[in-house]
Amino acid sequence: MKAIVHTSPKGMEGTAFQEFESAEPKAGEVKVQLKSAGLNHRDLFVLTRHGDGEPPFVIGSDGAGVINGVGADVNNVKVGDEVIINPGLGWHSKSPAPPKGFDILGYPSNGTFAEEIVITANSVEPKPTHLNWAEAGVLSLAALTAYRALFTRGQVQEGQHVLLPGVGSGVITFILQFAKAVGAKVTVTSRSEAKRQQALKLGADHAIGSEKDWNEALDGEKVDLVIESVGAATFEKSLDQVKKGGTVVTFGASAGDEIKLDIRNFFYGQYNLLGSTMGSREELREMLQFIENYNIKPVLDKTYRLEEYEDAFNRLEAAEQFGKIGFAISE
Incomplete structure (x- = not known):
């Protein structure tokens, strides 16, 4: 079969679209x-984590397609079923944190x-019946991450005000849609005027330039919940925008891992700081039911063929996308 494979050296230089041995299902x-697949930032990270001497592997965590082979003792699906891939490995039930042994598809598997x-x-x-193949293939990882961050960890409620710094990623566009579906007010930030306008069209109530004074732009209004994925570049401003007793949920740090925190201000403000990482199979199923109930679809940025992977990876690395970048694999 044809696949996007990473060998060595690290990075894009060790990546190629090539033949890869096909496997048969065991018990x-x-x-x-696969009909389609979705690109995530993790697919960039693993190119630098894959060590010299490790065997070649196929990149990618998200996908959708049709069952065309079934091993022994499989009762939940049959040949011909249309499915999406759950990229989480070993996390079955909702829990405060992933269990020991949790991993994500697409390295080392x-x-x-x-x-x-x-x-x-x-x-x-x-596969959700209201999604086409392009939409289904980009869904799982980003939408599951969004669902856990907003609902399981953030405990968002109707009427609350949610702040989303750095709008444009697949996860943040899902959070925007999910929050609006349950009646929350949503403010986004971005350096890009085009992305701010796209967010407003998607339902955001306010869209602020990242470089602006956020407090001034919101006329002093504080928010109930911030979902942070930028990290060092925005964290201080994000925390400053939260009302006393409010919550910050963080699932990423694209602009730096280390932050400074005024701990006295933090405990006097009675703030909550929560981490979040993808989610369990139970939460995935809740998310699938949620998007069907509200007829929510992924925001598709651009779709490529597998052999065009360099263009797709470069677009993601440059943060040019609004929504999800996908791969069309077969008809």
Whole structure:
């Protein structure tokens, strides 16, 4: 089969679209003929984590397709079923943190940027009927991350005010849609005027330039909840925008891992700071039901063929996208 494979050296230089050995499903496994796949920032990170001497692997965590092979003792799906891939490995039930052994598809295991994939049968879920293949293939990782950050960790409620710094990523566009679906007020920030306008069209109530004084732009109004994924570049401004007793949920740090925190101001303000990482199979199923109930679809930025992977990776690395970047694999 054809696939996007990483060998060595580290980075894009060790990546190629090439032939890769196909596998057959063993007991408890299924083979999925992939129709589409989705690109995530993790797919960039693993190119630098893959060490010299490790075996080649297929990149990619998100995908959707049709079951075309079933191993022994598989009862939840059959050949011909349309499914999406659950990229989370080993996290079944909702819990305060991932269990020991939790991992994500696409390193060190083989991932979804390929014509087919063999995966455990409990790692597939029925494809939402209201999504086309392009939409289904980019869904799981970003929408699950968004769902856990906003609902499980952030505990958002109708009428609350949510701040989303750095709008444009797949996760943040999902959070914007999810928050509006349950009746929250949403403010976004971005350096890009184009992205701010796209966010307003998607339902945001306010869109602020990242360089502006956020407090002034909101006329002094504080927010109930911030979902942070930028990190060092925005964290201080984000915390300053939270009302006393409010919450910051963080799931990323694209602009730096280390922050300074005035701990006295923090405890006097009775703030809550929570980490979040993707989510469990239970939360994935809740998210799938949620998007069907509210007819929510991924925001598709651009779709590429697998052989155009360099253009896709470069677009993501440059943060040019608004929404999800996908791969069209087969008809």
